[in-house]
Amino acid sequence: MAELKQVEIARLAGVSQATVSRVLKGDPQVNDTMRQRVLAVVRELGYVPDARAQSLRSQRTRLLGLVVHRASEALAGDPFFSALIASIVEQAGRHDYHLCVDTARTARSQRAIYEELLRTRRVDGLILVESETHDKRIERLSCEGFPFVLIGRYEPIDAVCSVDNDNIGAAFMATDYLIRSGRKRIAYIGGPAGLTVTRDRLQGYKTALESHGVGYDPHRVAFAEFNERSAASAMAELLYLTPPPDAVVGMDDLIALSAMREAKRQGRRIPEDIAFIGFNDSPLCHYVEPRLTSITVDIPALARRATEMLIMLIEGHEPQPKRQIVPARLVKRESA
Amino acid sequence: MAELKQVEIARLAGVSQATVSRVLKGDPQVNDTMRQRVLAVVRELGYVPDARAQSLRSQRTRLLGLVVHRASEALAGDPFFSALIASIVEQAGRHDYHLCVDTARTARSQRAIYEELLRTRRVDGLILVESETHDKRIERLSCEGFPFVLIGRYEPIDAVCSVDNDNIGAAFMATDYLIRSGRKRIAYIGGPAGLTVTRDRLQGYKTALESHGVGYDPHRVAFAEFNERSAASAMAELLYLTPPPDAVVGMDDLIALSAMREAKRQGRRIPEDIAFIGFNDSPLCHYVEPRLTSITVDIPALARRATEMLIMLIEGHEPQPKRQIVPARLVKRESA
DNA sequence: GCTCCTTCAGAATACGATTTCTATTATAGC
DNA sequence: GCTATAATAGAAATCGTATTCTGAAGGAGC
Numbered sequence: 001m002a003e004l005k006q007v008e009i010a011r012l013a014g015v016s017q018a019t020v021s022r023v024l025k026g027d028p029q030v031n032d033t034m035r036q037r038v039l040a041v042v043r044e045l046g047y048v049p050d051a052r053a054q055s056l057r058s059q060r061t062r063l064l065g066l067v068v069h070r071a072s073e074a075l076a077g078d079p080f081f082s083a084l085i086a087s088i089v090e091q092a093g094r095h096d097y098h099l100c101v102d103t104a105r106t107a108r109s110q111r112a113i114y115e116e117l118l119r120t121r122r123v124d125g126l127i128l129v130e131s132e133t134h135d136k137r138i139e140r141l142s143c144e145g146f147p148f149v150l151i152g153r154y155e156p157i158d159a160v161c162s163v164d165n166d167n168i169g170a171a172f173m174a175t176d177y178l179i180r181s182g183r184k185r186i187a188y189i190g191g192p193a194g195l196t197v198t199r200d201r202l203q204g205y206k207t208a209l210e211s212h213g214v215g216y217d218p219h220r221v222a223f224a225e226f227n228e229r230s231a232a233s234a235m236a237e238l239l240y241l242t243p244p245p246d247a248v249v250g251m252d253d254l255i256a257l258s259a260m261r262e263a264k265r266q267g268r269r270i271p272e273d274i275a276f277i278g279f280n281d282s283p284l285c286h287y288v289e290p291r292l293t294s295i296t297v298d299i300p301a302l303a304r305r306a307t308e309m310l311i312m313l314i315e316g317h318e319p320q321p322k323r324q325i326v327p328a329r330l331v332k333r334e335s336a
Numbered sequence: 337m338a339e340l341k342q343v344e345i346a347r348l349a350g351v352s353q354a355t356v357s358r359v360l361k362g363d364p365q366v367n368d369t370m371r372q373r374v375l376a377v378v379r380e381l382g383y384v385p386d387a388r389a390q391s392l393r394s395q396r397t398r399l400l401g402l403v404v405h406r407a408s409e410a411l412a413g414d415p416f417f418s419a420l421i422a423s424i425v426e427q428a429g430r431h432d433y434h435l436c437v438d439t440a441r442t443a444r445s446q447r448a449i450y451e452e453l454l455r456t457r458r459v460d461g462l463i464l465v466e467s468e469t470h471d472k473r474i475e476r477l478s479c480e481g482f483p484f485v486l487i488g489r490y491e492p493i494d495a496v497c498s499v500d501n502d503n504i505g506a507a508f509m510a511t512d513y514l515i516r517s518g519r520k521r522i523a524y525i526g527g528p529a530g531l532t533v534t535r536d537r538l539q540g541y542k543t544a545l546e547s548h549g550v551g552y553d554p555h556r557v558a559f560a561e562f563n564e565r566s567a568a569s570a571m572a573e574l575l576y577l578t579p580p581p582d583a584v585v586g587m588d589d590l591i592a593l594s595a596m597r598e599a600k601r602q603g604r605r606i607p608e609d610i611a612f613i614g615f616n617d618s619p620l621c622h623y624v625e626p627r628l629t630s631i632t633v634d635i636p637a638l639a640r641r642a643t644e645m646l647i648m649l650i651e652g653h654e655p656q657p658k659r660q661i662v663p664a665r666l667v668k669r670e671s672a
Numbered sequence: 673g674c675t676c677c678t679t680c681a682g683a684a685t686a687c688g689a690t691t692t693c694t695a696t697t698a699t700a701g702c
Numbered sequence: 703g704c705t706a707t708a709a710t711a712g713a714a715a716t717c718g719t720a721t722t723c724t725g726a727a728g729g730a731g732c
């Protein structure tokens with residue numbers, strides 16, 4: 001069982017090892033008689049080639065790396081990532097690639113991912129999720145010509161391949177919808193200020209306000225970390241305003257829900273007093289009272305495009321366009 | 337940059353390639369002068385060894401495989417998996433291992449995981465999540481002596497390493513708590529009947545009933561798929577009973593929440609008319625109304641033990657005991 | 673019948689590290 | 703001063719597959 005290499009197959013089939021390799025690679029330059037003879041032995045013994053040897057010889061591991069850039073704690077509770085991972089695994093599988101997942105905790109991150117996965121040639125390419133607005137790593141990657149795709153946005157370098165959901169458009173859509181529903185004082189609660197998502201959605205929010213001639217009031221904008229407390233206290237602060245906001249665009253379902261929870265706790269009626277809209281349309285939205293209106297991110301599409309771009313890069317093709325936007329959709333429920 | 341192999345380092349440092357390897361592996365049999373000379377060049381050029389070559393030569397990929405056995409759709413929304421993945425990645429990283437994630441969709445599954453990951457030697461070992469009660473794959477794995485650890489339970493074979501949260505104990509705890517709170521007609525909604533989790537939790541439920549001398553009534557037991565509709569209709573059926581149940585143990589937060597939602601829809605008051613308890617203590621529990629009492633699964637502990645057992649197996653040590661149980665904890669909230 | 677292709681399979685090499693084997697030098701012991 | 707023994711570094715083999723190089727056999731064309 002341990003002695004199952006091409007050499008053994010070759011011996012048993014009475015051919016050379018090279019022929020076995022050729023048969024398995026589907027090389028047309030091999031006679032049908034030989035082919036059948038080899039395949040019979042291969043099937044009988046259940047031989048499967050050694051991926052390690054193939055990787056070394058072909059200089060390809062057929063392994064994609066997914067690096068999640070948030071701290072593990074944040075990743076832990078978020079169904080977004082399991083959905084993303086599932087979709088990427090599925091898509092990669094179609095092209096006969098596997099997926100290696102890594103997380104970038106702050107300390108280890110700098111070296112861990114870049115050094116460990118790429119320089120060691122452990123993976124053929126990387127999908128990076130949620131990078132900060134200014135990330136030195138990305139420039140290094142880009143300079144060294146290593147295949148990688150961003151999920152999320154990175155402005156400074158045009159040549160960087162990226163896939164993103166239409167955050168600007170989505171926040172515009174959410175804000176526009178609220179305005180058309182008659183809301184006058186719409187607030188925005190973002191995530192950590194360094195993230196591109198936070199900024200993009202803020203921009204969509206602003207643009208929507210402007211397009212309706214509604215003034216943008218910086219007091220109605222707050223930022224929160226990815227945890228319940230932080231979002232709740234951001235909401236609490238917004239409620240101090242006089243008059244208080246009558247609608248909130250949350251950068252995330254969890255943020256929107258935490259905010260909504262805080263508003264309810266303070267006795268506000270939803271959606272009568274304040275309306276809420278979140279992002280991601282996570283399962284959460286269905287279960288809360290009132291159910292949360294949210295912007296759906298088409299995760300499978302995101303995963304599909306990112307994976308396909310990456311594989312193109314790996315295999316030497318130039319994906320066009322380099323920046324792809326996946327449209328978002330508003331899912332109306334009772335909270336707005 | 338592409339020409340960065342030990343041979344180049346050796347040439348530049350004026351030593352042999354074997355010496356470079358020895359220095360990098362920390363071999364004590366190498367003079368300090370040489371060592372410094374080599375390290376200087378390594379540092380200057382930022383050389384990192386090629387993992388593919390190392391894998392082939394050492395017969396180790398330093399890659400663990402995680403195979404999630406549910407269909408992708410179910411995985412998609414479930415925060416349990418992102419938490420699990422994050423914890424395993426973190427733990428594996430401590431031992432200098434990486435993680436390769438694969439999902440077992442029904443069709444492809446049989447071959448995909450077994451063949452692709454193991455036989456090809458792509459990974460050094462596997463962590464399998466949520467296998468069915470009778471899984472031929474596991475027997476094959478076990479026979480071939482491949483290192484693998486189960487998260488979940490597998491009865492037929494004693495020698496199989498597994499980590500599980502204390503499902504029987506947890507369901508006992510939930511049921512016991514309900515009985516002590518004065519509930520008389522407690523129902524159980526399980527997941528798919530083939531899963532070990534479903535059966536284990538059912539057993540804990542039964543045992544708790546018996547220990548209080550409460551009769552077990554099979555009409556109060558229902559099974560659902562991992563989706564909202566299925567759980568809701570299971571709940572609907574239970575509500576046809578006369579008298580209807582006054583408490584429900586759901587095998588999963590999502591199942592419990594869907595059931596709770598259905599009960600609310602039918603005008604039952606919670607917890608006055610019916611109490612609910614779920615499993616996993618997912619973020620969902622905090623946001624619903626009333627908040628869901630749930631059994632916490634200590635996911636990091638699960639991940640830590642599974643990863644450590646697997647690495648022991650890979651490195652030739654025999655983990656003891658082979659079956660580890662992670663205790664669960666009841667998180668009391670308003671729903672029960 | 674001879675040369676020239678074409679077809680196809682085996683031999684040999686390469687991928688980049690690890691490790692065993694071997695050779696050199698220096699040191700110790702007598 | 704000579705041999706025995708470390709200590710250490712280089713040479714060479716190895717891991718299992720892919721691929722290039724080489725050669726043999728067979729057919730086509732004259």
